[in-house]
Amino acid sequence: MRNIAAAGAAFALLASTQAHAELPNGARAPDFAAKGALAGKPFSFSLKQALKKGPVVLYFYPKAFTQGCTLEAHAFAEASDQFKAAGASVVGMSNDDIATLQKFSTEACRDKFAVAAASPAVIKAYDVDLKRDGKSTGLTKRTSYVIAPNGRVAMVHSDMDYRDHVKMTLEAVRRIKTRG
Structure with missing residues (x-):
């Protein structure tokens, strides 16, 4: 019962906050490296290295195992073949600890993409x-960035409602592929 009350309080908090991203399209995406998990195993992520392979979708989510974040992870997992076909990597980012990310990468991400710890x-x-x-x-805002191989932000979508993040990032990745 306590978990249900905590989840309700977290949802109320998330619903009552505004989500606006400050990095505009065309801005240079800040480079970083992070520890995380892929298919339950430790994983090291480097934006610079990932961009050598193609566009990168960085999607920030507030908290692993909350309803919206789990549904968003499922949606990205279901679309993972489409992102791969477009040459893109998907990485979920939150400030959860590595043990939580390892479990989330298997259960919610269904071993399809990596999640990493977003440092302050x-x-x-x-x-x-x-x-x-x-x-x-x-917590982190629910914000998705598509970063083109040149390191520039190609698209940003910041909305606490998870439902359009996959669709919008996939469209942006496909636009990069057709231009590229």
Whole structure:
């Protein structure tokens, strides 16, 4: 019962916050490296290295195993073959600990893509600090970035409703592929 109440409180917090991304299209995406998990195993992510292979979808989500974040991870997992066909890598980012990310990468991401720990520096650089009443909540905004191989932001979508993130990022990746 306590978990249900906590989930309800978290949802109320998320629903009551505004989500705006500050990195505009065309901005240079801040480079970073992070630890995370892929298929339950430790994983190291480097944006610079990933961009050598093609576009990168960085999707920030507030908290593993919350309803919206789990549904969003399922949606990205279901679309993983389409992202791969377009030459893109998908990486979910949150400030969850590595043990939680390992479990989330298997259960919610269905072993289809990596999740990584967003450090305070990455959260600040990508302007995804979820605030309420001007104060950090310790969570990240639900913000998706598509970063082109040249390191520039090709698309950004910031909305606490998870439902359009996969569709919009996939469309942006496909536009990069047709131009490229």
